[in-house]
């Protein structure tokens with residue numbers, strides 16, 4: 001197989017509040033011999049909020065981001081579910097509406113860019129499980145995740161709306177997603193079966209409706225804990241921020257002690273590949289795992 | 294003749310009678326199912342051949358009355374539309390049949406849907422217009438104007454989106470996806486004269502669109518593929534276009550992204566929270582901010598990263614902005 005190469009759209013969180021996500025992504029890519037070219041020109045995707053205010057502006061900015069991947073002639077990978085949603089939704093709309101594409105390109109041309117639609121957009125998770133393959137990753141495991149129960153939390157914007165997401169997520173079913181669970185097993189861990197794995201963490205209303213956000217998170221985490229999870233793993237930095245940084249508030253809403261370490265997907269993979277925890281930024285996690293030496 | 298595939302499947306069926314039972318239980322049935330049968334065929338088979346007391350709603354059997362909605366392995370379905378074999382493909386050979394909302398069950402699959410209808414009625418689900426009873430000319434709606442409504446008038450009020458919505462469960466006030474679709478059906482109708490008032494209703498923090506968590510469960514659940522969340526986005530846009538938006542934390546949060554992108558290209562997370570909450574409100578996030586700071590999760594303002602070619606971004610924001618606040 002020829003070397004896998006992608007343009008990496010980091011999103012904002014990986015450069016600010018979840019530096020461990022960027023660190024662990026780069027470390028895992030290196031260990032798996034995947035080349036990632038950073039898109040330093042890219043802006044924020046609007047995090048599924050900007051389009052509520054200004055839909056057209058959101059389209060133009062997201063199209064601009066994709067342009068830079070197209071310039072490199074590379075498929076784009078994202079490492080945040082919501083970036084994935086906004087980017088692929090923009091792509092979908094422009095690729096199926098010539099008029100809209102032309103309207104957007106009119107603006108982009110003013111700064112010397114053009115959106116063509118030549119780069120695919122997928123989340124890094126699916127670059128790993130669909131392009132590289134779970135078996136390939138399994139071959140490189142040095143420290144199997146033996147004896148640990150991992151609860152996969154998929155995050156909405158990788159699996160819904162399925163009509164859109166199925167174009168880049170290997171046909172994952174939103175009611176019964178399996179990719180992360182398959183990955184966990186391939187890394188030697190036990191994947192936890194629990195009802196809330198495909199539910200929402202509530203991140204997007206954290207400011208205006210903290211009670212709702214904490215309720216949704218509490219249902220998810222207590223479900224994972226009650227099904228004997230030792231840790232939760234997620235491909236979405238927003239879910240991670242919610243569960244990791246807000247765990248004390250989630251506890252309050254749950255009315256019981258909620259205490260469980262939360263990992264980014266590449267952090268978990270990195271541990272199994274034998275990468276030092278330091279390089280995976282585990283020290284940045286607020287919920288400290290007690291099983292890593 | 295082509296042979297019809299058949300399978301023996303196990304069904305776990307939710308049973309509850311509010312007049313008699315304290316807790317629900319599940320009955321198990323093993324049935325032979327053929328490839329063309331839908332979930333409603335299974336319910337009928339159980340009722341007609343095994344247990345006549347099984348209760349569920351159905352009427353048209355054509356996906357139009359919206360009464361037969363239930364959940365199978367937590368997936369909202371219209372019983373008369375969903376093929377059993379398609380469900381087996383997703384969930385395997387054991388299927389769990391449950392009402393849309395277990396807490397609201399009267400008897401088996403028949404639920405108390407009053408919360409759905411209350412919310413539905415709260416958006417004034419009817420055209421409000423002064424009708425001239427003796428018009429001198431036709432009241433013409435152009436095809437382009439009619440298209441604005443999209444497919445919002447195809448809703449069959451099945452409630453699948455509503456009972457799949459996690460916010461409906463977490464926040465009793467929340468109007469919910471079906472009623473938002475209905476609200477949009479009229480705010481997008483050129484004949485309607487109550488657009489602003491409707492937008493005021495859905496703009497309220499608590500019941501309104503700002504409390505949507507953007508999980509897309511409604512889009513996934515809708516048997517008519519109406520994508521309620523897309524209509525919710527349109528309502529957000531109309532709230533700004535019609536000048537209904539108030540300066541509150543949710544509105545500033547949406548607007549704040551633009552300011553941040555203009556300044557840095559990427560988002561200034563700390564500044565977004567400050568801008569949204571205000572200088573005083575932001576203080577309540579202090580405990581989290583301290584925990585994050587200790588873990589190296591806060592970038593100080595002087596180290597804030599910027600996107601390359603930021604001048605491009607500034608130009609685009611100037612040329613492509615369509616709304617003001």
Ligand code: SF4
Nearest residue numbers: 155156157201203238
């Ligand atoms: S799970 Fe929460 S944070 Fe993650 S993508 Fe969905 S809404 Fe966003």
Ligand code: SF4
Nearest residue numbers: 458505506508509511
């Ligand atoms: S996207 Fe919004 S309205 Fe739709 S199910 Fe989720 S929270 Fe409810």
Ligand code: SF4
Nearest residue numbers: 448449451452454515
């Ligand atoms: S929007 Fe769709 S799912 Fe919701 S009530 Fe109408 S038809 Fe049913």
Ligand code: FES
Nearest residue numbers: 354356359361373
């Ligand atoms: S019976 Fe009418 S929609 Fe199913």
